[in-house]
Amino acid sequence: MEAMPEEKAEFEEAEIKYVSYGGEHHLPLIMNLVDQELSEPYSIFTYRYFVYLWPQLSFLAFHKGKCVGTVVCKMGEHRNTFRGYIAMLVVIKPYRGRGIATELVTRSIRMMMESGCEEVTLEAEVTNKGALALYGRLGFIRAKRLFHYYLNGVDAFRLKLLFPPPRQELSPSLDT
Amino acid sequence: MSDNAVSEEASMDGHPPNLASIPASDSTIWADACPLLHAACTGLRDGELIHGDNFNLFAAMSALEIMDPKMDSGIVRTYYSIDEAIENGAAPIPISPDSTIDVQCTIDIMDHLLACEAAWHKGHSLAQTVFSCIYLLRLDRTAPHALLHSYCRVTRATCKAVVSVVSDARTHEEEDLFTMIYGLPLNGDGDDKCLSMLNAVEETISRQLRACKAASSKRRLPEDLEPLQSNPNLEEGFCKALLCRLRFRKHFFHILACMKRPQGRGLESARKHIASCTTELESILKSADFLRSCFGESCEGDINDKTTASGREPIGFDAMLNSRLSAPMPPRAIKILSWKKAVEYFVKLLHDLDVICSHSLDDHLESLLRFVVQFQKSQPDLVARSHLQLLLVQDGKLYGRDPFFAVITKAAALPEASKNHDIQKNESILQLGMLVMNLLKILCTNAAWQRRKLGKLLQDWRVICVQVELAFRNAFGEVSSSSNDENVCMKIFQHILLWVEEQTYWIAFRFLILGFELELYSTSEYCMVYWYLYAVLIKLAEKTHLKMTVSYDTAKRKGKKKKDSPKDLARESRIPPAVLFLQCYICLAEGLTMMLAALRNEISVFQSPGPFNTEQEKFAQHFELLQRACIPDHVSYPSYKESTTHARFSTLAMYNYFKDAQRIVKEVKSSFSNDPDRLSELRKLEQVAEHNSVAQNLICRLGALDPSLKVSFEFSHHPFFPTVVVKRS
Numbered sequence: 066m067e068a069m070p071e072e073k074a075e076f077e078e079a080e081i082k083y084v085s086y087g088g089e090h091h092l093p094l095i096m097n098l099v100d101q102e103l104s105e106p107y108s109i110f111t112y113r114y115f116v117y118l119w120p121q122l123s124f125l126a127f128h129k130g131k132c133v134g135t136v137v138c139k140m141g142e143h144r145n146t147f148r149g150y151i152a153m154l155v156v157i158k159p160y161r162g163r164g165i166a167t168e169l170v171t172r173s174i175r176m177m178m179e180s181g182c183e184e185v186t187l188e189a190e191v192t193n194k195g196a197l198a199l200y201g202r203l204g205f206i207r208a209k210r211l212f213h214y215y216l217n218g219v220d221a222f223r224l225k226l227l228f229p230p231p232r233q234e235l236s237p238s239l240d241t
Numbered sequence: 242m243s244d245n246a247v248s249e250e251a252s253m254d255g256h257p258p259n260l261a262s263i264p265a266s267d268s269t270i271w272a273d274a275c276p277l278l279h280a281a282c283t284g285l286r287d288g289e290l291i292h293g294d295n296f297n298l299f300a301a302m303s304a305l306e307i308m309d310p311k312m313d314s315g316i317v318r319t320y321y322s323i324d325e326a327i328e329n330g331a332a333p334i335p336i337s338p339d340s341t342i343d344v345q346c347t348i349d350i351m352d353h354l355l356a357c358e359a360a361w362h363k364g365h366s367l368a369q370t371v372f373s374c375i376y377l378l379r380l381d382r383t384a385p386h387a388l389l390h391s392y393c394r395v396t397r398a399t400c401k402a403v404v405s406v407v408s409d410a411r412t413h414e415e416e417d418l419f420t421m422i423y424g425l426p427l428n429g430d431g432d433d434k435c436l437s438m439l440n441a442v443e444e445t446i447s448r449q450l451r452a453c454k455a456a457s458s459k460r461r462l463p464e465d466l467e468p469l470q471s472n473p474n475l476e477e478g479f480c481k482a483l484l485c486r487l488r489f490r491k492h493f494f495h496i497l498a499c500m501k502r503p504q505g506r507g508l509e510s511a512r513k514h515i516a517s518c519t520t521e522l523e524s525i526l527k528s529a530d531f532l533r534s535c536f537g538e539s540c541e542g543d544i545n546d547k548t549t550a551s552g553r554e555p556i557g558f559d560a561m562l563n564s565r566l567s568a569p570m571p572p573r574a575i576k577i578l579s580w581k582k583a584v585e586y587f588v589k590l591l592h593d594l595d596v597i598c599s600h601s602l603d604d605h606l607e608s609l610l611r612f613v614v615q616f617q618k619s620q621p622d623l624v625a626r627s628h629l630q631l632l633l634v635q636d637g638k639l640y641g642r643d644p645f646f647a648v649i650t651k652a653a654a655l656p657e658a659s660k661n662h663d664i665q666k667n668e669s670i671l672q673l674g675m676l677v678m679n680l681l682k683i684l685c686t687n688a689a690w691q692r693r694k695l696g697k698l699l700q701d702w703r704v705i706c707v708q709v710e711l712a713f714r715n716a717f718g719e720v721s722s723s724s725n726d727e728n729v730c731m732k733i734f735q736h737i738l739l740w741v742e743e744q745t746y747w748i749a750f751r752f753l754i755l756g757f758e759l760e761l762y763s764t765s766e767y768c769m770v771y772w773y774l775y776a777v778l779i780k781l782a783e784k785t786h787l788k789m790t791v792s793y794d795t796a797k798r799k800g801k802k803k804k805d806s807p808k809d810l811a812r813e814s815r816i817p818p819a820v821l822f823l824q825c826y827i828c829l830a831e832g833l834t835m836m837l838a839a840l841r842n843e844i845s846v847f848q849s850p851g852p853f854n855t856e857q858e859k860f861a862q863h864f865e866l867l868q869r870a871c872i873p874d875h876v877s878y879p880s881y882k883e884s885t886t887h888a889r890f891s892t893l894a895m896y897n898y899f900k901d902a903q904r905i906v907k908e909v910k911s912s913f914s915n916d917p918d919r920l921s922e923l924r925k926l927e928q929v930a931e932h933n934s935v936a937q938n939l940i941c942r943l944g945a946l947d948p949s950l951k952v953s954f955e956f957s958h959h960p961f962f963p964t965v966v967v968k969r970s
Contacts, residue, residue, distance in 0.1 A: 089287055106308065110301040113290065117298060174853060191760065201763050204851030206862050210689040210759040212415045213364045216573055220689065222761070227858040 074159040076128055081165055083172060086116050086123035094125060094132040102155045115139055115152055121176055122149070124169050126156070133160045136169040140182050149177035151187035154196075167199055174203065178228055185226040190219050200224050308573065310564050318561055323378050332375035332557035334386055340470040344479050346556050347389050348532060350376065351486050352580050353555035354396055356548040359583035361400075362590070362624050365575050366418050368563040371400055372425050375557045380429060387445075388483070391438040395490045398432040402497045403624055410627035410682075415690055419623060425563075436494060443487045450480035478531040482550075485524035492518040493587075496594060500628055504641040508598040508632075515595045519588065525550070526584055548580050586622075593625035597632060604643050606652035606677070609633075610747075613684045615918055618960075623687075630685035634678055645674035650733070653740035654792030659733050669708040673741065676705055680748070692755040695748055696866040702745040703870040709738050739791060743784035749777045749872045757961040762863075764954060765849045767963075768837035769860050772881050773867070775830035780873045782823040789817050818912035822919065825905045825926055829933075829962045832898030836937055836965065838888035840952060843944060894941040899934035903927060925959040932958070936965035943969070 086095075096112055115137045116123050126134035134156035140149040151173065156166045174185055188211065189196040197207075205224040214221035265271050281291065290301065310316040320326040336346040354377075357370040376383050376393050383390040404427065408420050452466045453476040468476050469483075495514040499507030529550040544552045560574060578586065596616055603609055616629065635641030639648050647660035649670075664670055676698070683694045713734040717727065753774050756762050762770050816824075841848055860878045861868070868877070906927045913919045936952075943950060949970045954963035 108302065108305040108307055110290075110298065110305060114298040114302040171852065178853065201765075202849070202851065204854040204858070206766065206859050207761040207763070208862060209693060210761060212687045212689040214415075216575070218364055225862060227854060227862050229854050229858055 072159055073162075074128070074133075076160075076163075078163060080128055081133070081168075082127045083168060084125050084127065085172075086120045086125065088120075091125060092116060095123070095135045095137065098132060098135050098155045098157065099137070099153050102157065103153065112137070121180075122173050124172050126160075126165050126169055128160065133157050134165045134169055136166075136173050138173050138177070140177055140180060146183050147181055149174065149180075149182040149185040151185065161195075167203070170199070170203065174226065183228060185228075187224050188214065188221045189224055190215060191222055192219060197222065197224075200226075310561075318564065320559065320562060323375060323562060326375055326559055326562060327379065327382075331559060332379075334376075334383055334389075336386075336389075336556055341472050341475065341479075344388075344470045344483070345532070345535070345551065345553075347386075347392075348479070348482055348486070349549040349551055349553050349555040350374070350389065350557055351392055352549040352551075353558060353577070354392075355587070356577050356580050356583040357558075358396070358400070359586040360575065360578045361419070362403075362586065362622055363578065364416060364418060364623075366421055367400065367404075367425055367427075368421070369560055369575050370577065371396065372563060373558050373560040375559060375562070378426060378562075380426070387438075387442050391435065391442045392487065392490065394429065394432060394435040395439050395494055397427065397429055398435045399490070399494055399497065401427045401432070402494070402501075406497070406501070406631060407623060407627045410630045410685070416623050416687070436491060439487060439491055443484065443491070446480050446483050446487070450477065450484065453477050453480065475535050478528075478535065481524070482528040482532060485521045485528060489518055489521040489525060492521060496591075500594070500598070500632070503635060505600075505602050505632055508600075512595060512598045515591050515598065519591050522584055522588055522591070545581055546579050548577050548583075550580055590622065590625055593619065593621040594628060597625065597629050600632070602640050602642075604639060604648060604651060606648050609639075609681075610684065611918070613681070614751075617684070617688065620688075626685050626687070630682055633681050633685070637678065639681075645677050646670065649673065649677060649737060649740070652744075653733075653736040654788065655733060655736050659729075662729070662733055664730060664733050667712055669705060669712045670737070673705050673709065673737070676701055680744075688755055688758055692752060692759060695752045695755070698748055699745070699752065699866050699870040699872055702741070702748060703872060706738070706741050706745060709734065709741055713738060736788070736791065739784065739788045743781065743788050745872065746777055746781035746784055749867055750774070750781055752867070753777060754961040756863075757956065766859060766863065767954065768834060768841060768885060769856070769881055770863065771830045771834040771837065772884060773864055773876070775827060775834055776873050776876050777867075778823055778827045778830060782820050782827060785823060786817065786820045789820070818909050821905055821909040821912075822923075825902050825909070825923075825930075826962075828898045828902035828905065829926065829929060832902065832930075832933060832937070833962070833965075834885065835888050835893055835896075835898070836933075836940065838885035839890055839893045840940070840944070842886070842888055843890055844948065844950070890941045890944040893937060897934055897937060899930045899937060902930035903934065906930065922959070926962065928958045929962045929964055932964045936967050939967045940965075943967075 084091075092109075092112060095116070096107075096109065099112075100106065119139045122138040122140065124136050125132055135153070136151065136155075137153040138149060138151050140147065142148075151170065154166055154170060156169075177185055185205075186208075187200070187205075189200070191197075191210070203226065205226045207222040208225040209223040211221040211223060213219070285291070290298065292298070292301075304312070306312045308316055310318060320329065320331065326332065335343050336350075337343040354371065354374060357373060361367055361370040372378060374393070376389060377397060380390070380393055380397065383393060404420055404422055407416075446469065449466055449469050453468065453473065456473070457477070469479055470476065492514045496511050496518060499511035499514060501507070532549075532551040533544070535551075547553075549555055560577075593616075596619075600612060603612070613629070613633075617626075621629075633639065638644055644660070644665075646665040650659040650662075665674075680698065683691055683698065686694070713731075716734070717731055753770065756770065857878050860881065906923050910920065910923055913923060940950070940952065947969060951968040951970055953966045953968070955966055956963050958964050
């Protein structure tokens, strides 16, 4: 059977509603998105670990009541630095390329910054051009390359964003 | 291991065994926990979790591994034990009552095993690859089948030898799946005799080959041999297919044994076996046509994806069998390399091993380092890299032969006698020896891990620099002594100190350029990277030149006192070719820095402010380890800004560093006529310089006028100096 051409959803960016994780009713939405799009199956305990301990760091994107994207994060002390970690980021295919992932991640990072994180980190496959471009635009550098990080033999980059020292002014573009 | 208890209960239809029959012991009883669990389920609401002091959400998350049958009882497997698989006919002996099919299937097993072995070398676990072979898991039961038995035994012994090499090298931190062998039957009694078993089988098949050749040419035979299989038309093809496979195993085993011999004594013999091994691989490849065609079956799917030459699925393998056993095995299924790719892997491995065996055991550290760097360019895999490391560092000596102090004195251009000097007992000199040894080991690891380790090394080398200098000052203070021995001592310290400084900058240089190979820098970061590279190269060139000048002076003073001839004076003032080579790098780095700075300052699209941080944070992150070690001194973000903030197209037009680079290349080429690697690199540098010079002129002329100018940086000629490509959209 021939592959159908990918259908792009039609919408105005203003129609996307961004919501902070609000409770158990959001959990199945997040799980469905992540299970559908990412290759690693996670147990429900993995999801609960993140959203219970750091609910303020997870966000969902809705379009007309349908959940189209999510970001799941954590933060904590790691070798004398207070560091944020982006664990999962998903936007369903028809809604990609319109800045939803960027907005989700930005909200989470902003929250991390306000909570006192010194840096944010995550891993991404070296072949994931989309993710690398997204995080690159937000100021992440490729701090390390991890050889054969994934079981399929693909390497990963450890991406890191270092916040400036707290007293520095944020760039005007951040204020919306 | 409770495997026996489980197998007793194994049912024939593949359902999980009845666990209630596990008996209680003297100190245990069984208690029904169902009521308690039921109450807990009723009592807990959605989203609530029972937790205790030792069991929190993190523990809950980490405790479960989805799809791992050791934890995930929902995962069904075909067989629950090796015995059950065997009882169900998964690995028959003989493989078939029909001798022709038996031979065919044996060859398929051999091919699939080779593919498994290659998959293992490439980074998967032994349990999921080579030991997915049921015949290997129970080797003794294959004894009646001499061919299969000897082949499996040699394979097992080979795997054990390879595990030993990689374990000894201990540079496999991220590749540690390779050496996980717990619970796998890797040790066999009598495996050391595996070659004689293999030779016996090889001999038999050789005779059979001679016999069938004689029969086809209608000559009479003295021997009355039983043929390999029942179809006389296929006898020759099968004999040949088997012989090359057996001989490949034999020679490969010999290679490992030869390369293991201390102080590189077996390298020449290893090369002979490598050559034979390569020949046998070619024969193995050639046998594929015969094996595919001999029964006229067409295989489903793409032959290139198959793990056997014939394209048939092999008998006797179950990739998930080990997942319930104690062997450490990742739960996800993996894809075994195709047979073609497996052969390609071994061809490359043999080539890489040959390069190692051809090494002249040079005790000049500088050329040894260049050899290792050059070797790494072909991206050798773990097995090859481990062999190199074990050759270089044995028993705390270079090649197991040269103490590292002797290596250092030679590298520092000291006279031969210095290597026996007592100074080697000095604490900081001893530590220096360890650092050199570690450096060599690290240079043999994969590029990603290597760069991280080199970064950490910078601090150690900086510290040793300081320590050696301190030891130097403590020994001699400010007063120059007239004692001859103390003069010698001073000379040794001085040379070593210079050499350590040079070596430190060399490590910094490697650290920075590996970032290009690993694709760690984005284009918007190139400016600061080339600027930092420029700063490091300046110091490296300075230290190299100083070391050479000092060693030249020392050599001159040792010689008989005579008037300096004009030639000597000229040689003294001439910059050594090695330093000129570095100056070529320096010109290119400077040229690129200025061009990138001008582009960034003039064209807005080259600026990339992020919402959360600035270039300063990126600078701090990329160069953190260098900054911490003060390599070089007085280099910082403000000094970077100062150097680059005034760059404009107009200033760029004033000086063309790329032309300088071109000039230096022309001047220095002849000095490297005996060094093909460096000559080749010089040619590449020349191309980069030429292209970039033109690009710079174009940018200067058009840059201000044409804001749609597209400038890109491609590493098409040289691995860490890009060629600038200018396009108008």
